[in-house]
Amino acid sequence: MVQVIQVPNHVDNFDPILEARRIWRERGWTEADLGMALVTSIARVDQINMKKIESNLRPLKLTFARFELLRLLSFTRKGSLPLSRVGNLLQVHPTSVTNAVDRLEAQHFVERTAHATDRRMTLVNILPAGREIVETATEILNREVFANTGLDASTGEQLLHLLTSLRAASGDFSH
């Protein structure tokens, strides 16, 4: 009996990033070859992570962007925030917030309400159905994605530390 092994198309016989780095070196770009490999590796890992997350969220009719917004709201005392504050905290463009809130409102997971004193602002307020779905989604992501990183705990902590250094170096947060 012959064993048939299914190999996904995207799996190739070598590491494309290592290969690219070899070419960079070959051309004498030795100031940049490591940085190129780092940036490319991070992009690729992110792509893999996001694909896993989105596929787990799809049955709930949520995307990661909308999940993050619901998660953020569920952590606030009042369950509501000004749109501008959402954009700040999630590091996304104001128009993206408007867009996400539009969709979540259509799903009846949130509603827009007026700010008590500043009429320039609009608040987004999480609704019971939103709280319910975000709890379910978090359980699923914790179990199916976040609990299985492929690294042991101490290696993971080491990686987290390096990534935090990188973000600090880019001024991602005050330190």
Place this chain on the structure above:
Amino acid sequence: MVQVIQVPNHVDNFDPILEARRIWRERGWTEADLGMALVTSIARVDQINMKKIESNLRPLKLTFARFELLRLLSFTRKGSLPLSRVGNLLQVHPTSVTNAVDRLEAQHFVERTAHATDRRMTLVNILPAGREIVETATEILNREVFANTGLDASTGEQLLHLLTSLRAASGDFSH
């Protein structure tokens, strides 16, 4: 004299990722808090990297996706590849390749040509203007982005090693 310090809106008084991890722990999600922080950090670093890259590429009227395609073609012997092979090597969806090739063709950086023997395939072939722009773009990215990672070389190598482990654990390449 009072010194005025301009603080970008997105910079907050703490690290939002660390804060999120604290909340995760508070809720007893101790299997997942590290993974959540890792996935989120990677996403954020990628976002920072891509923003830098795209802003450097914008004056050339290139996006990173199109730059990568040109770069790949410029490294091949004949300067051409089947679309399907491009998708494989760059790990992107076939429709994304079609889309990118459409735009690059409109810019006269590449052209589509027929495969000699297999008429199902379409080749994408880099044109002289494409070779020229990709050389310029590579110089700029090497200098402005890849040469300044914010980490010293040995720390960078360490980070690269961890990222490669992560990709390996996800079956990103055969090893």
Place this chain on the structure above:
DNA sequence: CTAAAACTTTATTACGTCAAAATATAGGAT
């Protein structure tokens, strides 16, 4: 009171994915 700033929205553009369709090739059975 007026000008500047803050906040949100609309319209446009770009990019990526999925689902499905269209075309071409390959392999096995007759």
Place this chain on the structure above:
DNA sequence: ATCCTATATTTTGACGTAATAAAGTTTTAG
């Protein structure tokens, strides 16, 4: 060899996300 079915490849259309530019409303500061 021919036919039939499965596979491979590319494209089209629909949708979600995100960014930019511009406009509208409200507040703040001088």
